[in-house]
Amino acid sequence: MADEDRISALHDDLLLRILSKIPTKDAVTTMVLSKRWGLVWTMVPKLVYKDTRKEGDKSVWCLLDKSLQLHKAPVLKSLHIQVERQFSDDADVGKCVSYAVDHNVRELALYLPTQPKILLLPSNVYTSKTLVKLTLSCRTLVVDVPSLACLPSLQTLALLNVVYKDENSHVKLLANCPALRHLEVLRNLVDNVTRFIVKVPSLKSFGYFHSQHKTAARSLVLDSPGLRDITLSDPHGEDSIQNMPHLDYAHVIHFVPYPLDDKFLRSFSSVTILCLSLRNVECCSAIKFSRLRQFTLHLCSFDDFMCSLEPLLLFLHNSPILKVLEIKYNVAICSNGVPLSWNKPSSVPGCLLSHLEIFEWEEFGARRQETAFVAYILANTKCLKTARFSPRYNLNEKEKEKMMVLLKSMYRASASSELLRLPN
16 A cells, blocks of 8 residues: 555664664654654664754753653663754753763764853763764863762764863873773863873774874873874973884874884884875984885975975885885975985895885975985885876876876886776
């Protein structure tokens, strides 16, 4: 029959799975379909509330408050609240969060805009026995950790542009997360912390993002030897990072012209995959990377700062088992590109003779120094399987074709290697 209601005939468990995959506001509206639907949505274990500027003036908080009053699920798997506009004083964030914690929530995410008044989390958040994942994002949300804090099940924590009550608040929070494995920190200039200390033995991955500011003396102190994955954006010269012997992947972004401290980068010497975003590669040329298999170098040119490629060969000498070398030469649209200086070395790095298999250069401009460097790599890499190039953005099609003809004419030590042009 055309009007037969087959969905309502489905088992409650299946209906709950369906409703859990749609926004909560849509799940709530199903209560008008029938009395049975009105009961089913109240048992949904995953609640997602989003209020964007595109959705008009109706506040998500009214829906959230009413739906929580009707909600009957004994266990709440997740509560996700994302609001883009400032909300009125009658929006009770603490009440909603307390409800979730009281119902054994496993995942809690708050993405809130900056408010005229500070926001505080209810104290029961810091003593939740069930929280596994916690995400806090709000420039006026203050992390104030009580003395009896304990989050024994928390494995993933994201602190995004939050504020801390004092210098010790984040230390106290991390110290009471014995199972923490993944930590992401996005700092702002008024977060009330000078030295951000991370000492978490259980930590496996760490992301730290902090915009530099000349008037802000900020630093990171990292002592988590179990780390396997780390991303650091704009680390400062005063940062202190202890050795990470089990590190698999590291991405370090640093756009200050002067070299990074040698001691800082030595902390990454055991990594197997390394990605560096720098203006000068000189800072890593004297460090032994005995386990490194893949290296990506982002060379960034925004001004007239000269970048030398010679230290890159010293780097290759210190990376004996490197298999993949990628160079990404990012040039500002307003710039013609800073020259890359280059002189042929006296000896060939061992990784070129016995290990390197993939070589890639993005934004290749075919200028004299670049061409000489590439010719050296191709002529001395005996195990090369693939060489890939993408031309600079400002080259016309004729210049791009000429570039590929030049590359294909170069001698290659590995006769079976393939030379390809990357799309751009």
